[in-house]
Amino acid sequence: MINIVLFGKPGAGKGTQAEFLKEKYNLTHLSTGDIFRFNLKNDTELGKKARVFMDNGELVPCEVTTAMLIDEVKKHPDTAGFLFDGYPRTINQAEALDKFLPTIGSSVTATIALEADDEILVARLLERGKTSGRSDDQDEEKIRVRYQEYNEKTAPLIGYYKEQGKFHAVDGIGTIEQITERLTSVIDNL
Numbered sequence: 773m774i775n776i777v778l779f780g781k782p783g784a785g786k787g788t789q790a791e792f793l794k795e796k797y798n799l800t801h802l803s804t805g806d807i808f809r810f811n812l813k814n815d816t817e818l819g820k821k822a823r824v825f826m827d828n829g830e831l832v833p834c835e836v837t838t839a840m841l842i843d844e845v846k847k848h849p850d851t852a853g854f855l856f857d858g859y860p861r862t863i864n865q866a867e868a869l870d871k872f873l874p875t876i877g878s879s880v881t882a883t884i885a886l887e888a889d890d891e892i893l894v895a896r897l898l899e900r901g902k903t904s905g906r907s908d909d910q911d912e913e914k915i916r917v918r919y920q921e922y923n924e925k926t927a928p929l930i931g932y933y934k935e936q937g938k939f940h941a942v943d944g945i946g947t948i949e950q951i952t953e954r955l956t957s958v959i960d961n962l
């Protein structure tokens with residue numbers, strides 16, 4: 773089983789690249805953002821728990837997110853592997869994943885970060901907000917909160933995975949195809 777964690781700031785292109793990678797490597801794509809948005813739209817119990825945090829650009833509490841993620845993983849017992857997109861986003865979540873995966877005989881294979889400058893990313897998000905209908909992409913204030921959340925809570929994961937020798941970074945600026953190429957060359961060399 774191969775488990776890839778796609779890592780990057782909001783707007784870095786994780787979702788776009790995940791679409792290509794899941795096909796190429798036959799992986800199950802789990803985007804916590806997409807799962808939350810689905811639950812919000814359908815006004816489920818989970819959606820109700822997540823809404824205020826998401827609306828403010830804050831992270832949803834770890835216990836809620838981790839329980840959801842584990843449920844999703846368990847729905848795919850026969851998969852060739854997972855492409856985690858948007859999870860883990862905190863050290864607590866990374867530890868939870870490192871505890872859970874061995875219970876299904878697996879582990880994180882590698883973490884790959886898509887890197888880009890904040891200025892470019894904020895511009896991308898605002899552009900996406902015009903068409904995606906995502907309210908968290910339309911408001912510069914909310915975007916700023918998401919970056920603050922990233923810097924405080926998610927950035928420490930870089931050190932966490934480096935210590936495990938599992939951290940890889942690719943330049944996230946270029947055409948979609950160029951970036952896919954960079955990611956596949958990392959994965960093919962794992």
Ligand SMILES: Nc1ncnc2c1ncn2[C@@H]1O[C@H](COP(=O)(O)OP(=O)(O)O)[C@@H](O)[C@H]1O
Pocket residue numbers: 781782783804805806808825826827829830831832833834837857858859860861862865908918
């Ligand atoms: N692993 C997570 N832990 C906590 N909250 C999460 C997680 N993944 C997604 N969320 C919530 O969903 C929102 C949107 O997620 P996502 O689409 O991945 O955002 P972005 O485009 O900002 O990377 C986040 O701002 C956060 O509120």
